[in-house]
Amino acid sequence: MSRKFSCNPKTIKDAINANLLPILTVSGVTGGVVLGVILRYSRDGPWSKREVMYVGYIGELFLRALKALIIPLIVSSLVSAIGSLDLSLSKKIGLRAVAYYMTTTVLAVVLGIILVVSIHPGKGSDEGITKAGEARSVYTPDLLMDLPRNLFPPNLIQACFETYKTVIVEPKIDENDTRIEEWKRKYNWTEGTLPPKSEWDIGSDHSRALNIMGLVSFATVLGLALSTLGAKGKPLLSFFQSLSDASMVITSWLIWISPIGILFLVASMMIEMEDFSVMLGQLGLYFGTVVLGIFIHGFLVLPALYTIFTRKLPFRFLANMTQAYITAFATASSSGTLPVTFQCLEEKNKIDPRVTRFVIPIGATINMDGTALYEAVAAIFIAQVRGMALTIGQVVAISITATAAAIGAAGIPQAGLVTMVMVLDVVGLPAEDMTLIIAVDWLLDRFRTMINVLGDSIGAGLVYELSKKELEQMNINANGDVERPSNEIAMDTVESSKM
Ligand code: ASP
Secondary structure, three states, X not given: OOOOOOOOHHHHHHHHHHOHHHHHHHHHHHHHHHHHHHHHOOOOOOOOHHHHHHHOHHHHHHHHHHHHOHHXXXXXXXXXXXXXXXXXXXXXXXXXXXXXXXHHHHHHHXXXXXXXXXXXXXXXXXXXXXXXXXXXXXXXXXXXXXXXXHHOOOOHHHHXXXXXXXXXXXXXXXXXXXXXXXXXXXXXXXXXXXXXXXXXXXXXXXXXXXXXHHHHHHHHHHHHHHHHHHHHHHHHHHHHHHHHHHHHHHHHHHHOOHHHHHHHHHHHHHHHOOOHHHHOOHHHHHHHHHHHHHHHHHHHHHHHHHHHHHOOOOHHHHHOOHHHHHHHHHHOOHHHHHHHHHHHHHHHOOOOHHHHHHHHHHHHHHOOHHHHHHHHHHHHHHHHHOOOOOOHHHHHHHHHHHHHHHHHOOOOOOHHHXXXXXXXXXXXXXXXHHHHOHHHHHHHHHHXXXXXXXXXXXXXXXXXXXXXXXXXXXXXXXXXXXXXXXXXXXXXXXXXXXX
């Protein structure tokens, strides 16, 4: 039956009520842009860092509140989701999710490569590109080996605030050092200069960032263990289920403050941002290539996959996620957006929490299509600027490392820029060349975070549709009684919290 459009004030009021949050959020973004532009052009000189901090203060508070939910949400939701499924179903859901993550990441990289090779934004010179910032000193094998290291955190408490990282330190050399002769022979090294980086000493350090990979891996294993324990595991499972539901309730409260938080985050971004003149010329073309790729991937390729596998049109699903995209854009962090992503998926798209709470924490950690696409485009763009002709082998190497770099990037602002070093390294470009693209990275980061979140969400929707029958089967207990699906129960909790 087709619904007739009516201008009845009651219908309009109902429509506004039903979409109040997206309306408020979009107003928040618009208000932020207007406020930011007014403040920025209200004076001649630039704004100091302190002044920008004052403007963004409310936004910062909102972001801190969101971040506070990351640990309780990911740990409790993974443990409770995996713990309540039987092992074979966990395996199926897990495999489906990983197959989706890998396929879409590779598709994103390939799309990026096709675009950057055909548009050719790097014209063979860095004229007009201002180098900004500093390159970081890292070594590709160390970056790659740190990934599994962080999967096995030796101390879970430490994993809540620190991530392991290998550092290479300048070797201390004294006259009797036996390495001196060898370096002279091998590298023609002269005393008093620095030895090649491969000969530097290896040290360990920690960065002050949540080791989300370690927590995800531990929670997954704990969930699996609880599901094999059966009745004995019930008390702990119930604890995590309650924690997970309570975190979702807090999220639903927080979400109503998000329009205000977003308003101030966007306003401070408008004041702080670099002059748009950097977008003119080559860097603008590079920016356009990444954004075009990201949008084709997020709004054509992924929805098409969704439709092919679920035989459903994706528009409603995508529209229901608006709140999550906007939060991703405003915070530039897919981990920070995690609570909102959950909320949109479970409350608006009615995806079973056993799926969302299983696949979303993992997706937010390893599935970053936007980042993967950007890594590939950026590396090839820099090679083009440097006038380097890449062989097919090198392009393949870029694709593989871009995928690894996206998996390794944390869901925090500009994490992709750090792992970019290994993509450059694989084609022999120096890490310093990263500085060529830093000027526009702050904005690109926001777009790629949006697509990272969108990719995770479509993944959850797709895995849910593919696992629907098995989940329903699970709801039919041994006596043939139909249990209530846990999403209904979770929804009740969230609903009642609003009253
Ligand atoms: N900021 C991105 C995210 O949180 C990661 C990146 O590409 O830098 O998903």
